[in-house]
Amino acid sequence: MREKKLIRKIVYHVLVILFGIAMVYPVMWMISGSFKDNAEILRGTLALIPREPKMTNYATGWKGFGGTTFATFFKNSFIVSSIATFGCVLSSSLVAYALSRIRFRGRGFWFTCMLATMMLPTQVIMIPQYLIYYRLGMVPGYVPLILPYFCGQAFFIYQMMQFMQGIPRELDEAAEIDGCSKYRIYSQIILPLLKPSIVTTIIIQFYWKWDDYMGPLLYLSRPQSYTASIAIKLFADSASVTDYGAMFAMSTLSLIPVFLIFLVFNRYLVQGIGTSGLKG
């Protein structure tokens, strides 16, 4: 019996690891590319070990462009992503509470509007949107990159709505009988129970914002204010040459913060949480 269990365990781990390696291979290739020179990257070997590993890509990459280093770009990205993520969690949970828990006039209408905002391609929306921020005098600047995240993001509003559905209504009702207002139900009952959903929002939204380059491209203009996502693209010039080595090196560094965020918050998805109040 014990032996059988052990074998099953080994098979499980071997399978998961093998498959995991296949999954990560392309990423490893990028990381190993950051230690290769341009010629070796472009000759297209699929081998992961560089012929002669070198750190020069990191040095040339980090020094950035005309005196603005990647320290600046990463700092900008971090500020923008952190604030936007904070705003997104706060506003999306508020809106989700309204749409999932409160029967008010226009609820269905706003829900439809919310889905509709996701259904038009950015390509046709971005110029009129740019003009609005421009007329409001917010361009160039970080405000247009952050402000919309304080207005709720459809993807996360809907996600939180679905998670709220898993929270028994009896809890709200009991609290209401005790004299709790809706505002307190949100902050004292719903929000704490929404933790897994909030954690996924933080992980995903932070990464999306970190990776987003269309927004920064449209709304920033001084190179000193660029985020890492645009800066990385500055190594590529389809019309002349692309420094793939430096680009891979900075892409690799750019993975670290988002991966750390994932590691920190992933703990909350592994440990059992949120079960205490659910016995109702």
Place this chain on the structure above:
Amino acid sequence: MKKKALSLLLASSMVATLLAGCGSSNADTAPTTAADEETTAASDTTTAAAAEAEEATTTPAAENAVSSEPITLRMAWWGSQDRHDKTIAAIELYESLHPEITIEYEYYSFDDYFTKLNTLVASDEVWDVFQLGGNFPMYMDKIHPLDEYIDAGIVDTAKFSESNLKTTQTTDGTQLGLTNGINTYGIAYDPAMFEEAGVDLPTDTWTWDDYHKAADAIADSLGIFGSSTFLSSDFIAGCSTFIPQQGDLGQYSFFNLDLTGMGFDDPQMLTPFIQMRADMINKGSYPDAGASAEVTNIENDFLVTGEAAMTWVAVNQFPTIYDDCKEQGRTLALAPVPRYTSDGNAGAMIQSSQMLCVSEDSEQKEAAAAFISWFENDVDCNNILQAERGIPANEDVRAALSENATEGQQIMYDFVDKVSQEPMPEEYNVLSPDGQNEVQDNYLNYIQQVASGELTAEEAAQKTYDDAGAIFN
């Protein structure tokens, strides 16, 4: 608790930064407007002065008038890290020579540059000095022509040859900008591979037929592509060049001179070229769609990886691949674009790889024009730039740079000289109409359809002709 305090601190400092940002930008606006009036006044003096004096005296006069008030110019370009660093160094040199001028620069990758430009077009705030390539018809409304500044002596074109100036002119002679580098198309090849396959080397007057046969023979004997892909440029340098190569000099052109219609009547003039491409793909002497998708960049073109004996290049790309192949112990050479008949027209012409323009939205047009003039004419500036954008159009600059040119660059300089000596029609148009991109993309798909037998070459020629004609309807 500690975390809360920290995030509060972060947020408040952020707000402070934002507010500071707003304040300073407001502060900036006021002096700019003042400087603006100043410049207008200065430009009057300049024009008056230009009437009686040499340009040598006017330029200092203009500078004296302007130097009292600070001027801020906005400038943008696209390119690689190397270009960004060099251009910034050149800008810093200009600022040190003209303390009253501050240049706020922005730089992007190619696609991003145009996305950004589109938003600025929409909000009427295009950079004072901006870079444009072959797609400028789309931005014609935003280009402020340089003619008045050339007349006033602010923009110096003395050292530009007529044909180099023409690369950035409309057919009626309006000077849209100054070219950053002149360019033309050619075929880079590896002579050793030709010899190995027992094929004659390209000559200056080789024909498409020679090209086709050489490619097939190389594919047969070496098992590699005879000629590599030219991606989008197959339309510009191949298909559309094929038309002026036919008939007498200046008889046909792909689009007519004033860009209001086609420059030839018989669509079937395109057929042989399309048929050749499809035949080459089926033969394996030219990459099919799958193979050409593997080429991401000129540096992993099949010629460079040793899987093709020729490739088509815009010649400013030649030094890069020459050096890459040199490292592998191979020596590349550069041949002209093949002709329709060996005694016929070359069809190729000197073009501008990209140019600097003054924007219609600019409030500092004159200062912007003066900067462009310096950027293209000053030897010190170009010693920093090192012809990275293409071959300098100014003779003196080019002479200065070619003294320490690399082997690859020297071949490029000689090649451009050779092409510019080809007889040119009295009138020709270097511009292409807005809408050419779509014609080009469709054309590339038609070739694949001919290769797979879905279309005949005649039908593809007719469709390409109709697509191109549709631009003008």
Place this chain on the structure above:
Amino acid sequence: MSTAAVAVKKNSFRKFMNSNNTVGHVFAFPFIFGFICFSLIPIIMSLYYSFTDFSLGSKQAEFIGFANFIKLFQDEVFGKSILKTLQYVAISVPLKLAFALLVAFVLTRPTRMVTLYRSLYYVPSLVGGSVAVALVWKQLFARRGLFNSLLTGVGLQKINWFGNESLAIYPLILMAVWQFGSSMIIFAAGLKEIPPEYYEAAEIDGANGPAKFFRITLPCLSPIILYNLIMQTISAFMTFTQAFIITAGGPNNATMLYALEVYNQAFKYNKMGYACAMSWIMLIVMSIITLAIFKTSRLWVFSESDEG
């Protein structure tokens, strides 16, 4: 004013503040504000542009009625692009979700290695549609790439992935499936929310692994499955980057996903009005599909709350 009157006023104010209508609008305010200020006008503008010949360079837009829409129905590339997009959505979304759910389910076992494994599976989703990934993908599917050497290794024919019109879409689909991380995390969060008591009760009833999965996991997770299905469907329709950087729509428009075609029309060919018309047609297509999913969801989504 007497104290009684103040009390009444205060009371009615409190009543007003706690009425469902007020609370709903207060909580939904961020969205309503953002929607009206920053989304509504652009949406209306794009609808207006779709009836004009608006282009980005010259800013004049002339009203041309339904001309764009009529032209769309004769446009071969657009027709092909709709079909390819539907194919892409229909294959990539179910695969991605099944995969994400499977991995999330396997990786909820309470072992110390789970964090490591989950990280391993999440990393691909952190590289997005970068140039680096595009290069790798091109080389994996190149004529002499890894996939072809695997094929020849087991005695099969090589495949010209990017040259074959019917196969070129699969590398893109595989890439979408490969980046299943965000769906996986959301599923994982959903799985954590299922009360362990349910499983305990089922075990007492003698349910085995698969039975527990189908009788407890799937029903409890169904609101999250619905959510992921809707969101992944919409974002699959919007897929742009993969097609843009890997195939650029080729060969012969076989991977011309709709968002890429919109981009080409709007920016490359400079026909913004036409691109807007295209977007609105697709908005209708997407709305119909979304609505259909919502309608069928009544049959398979179980909800703790009394309504969905």
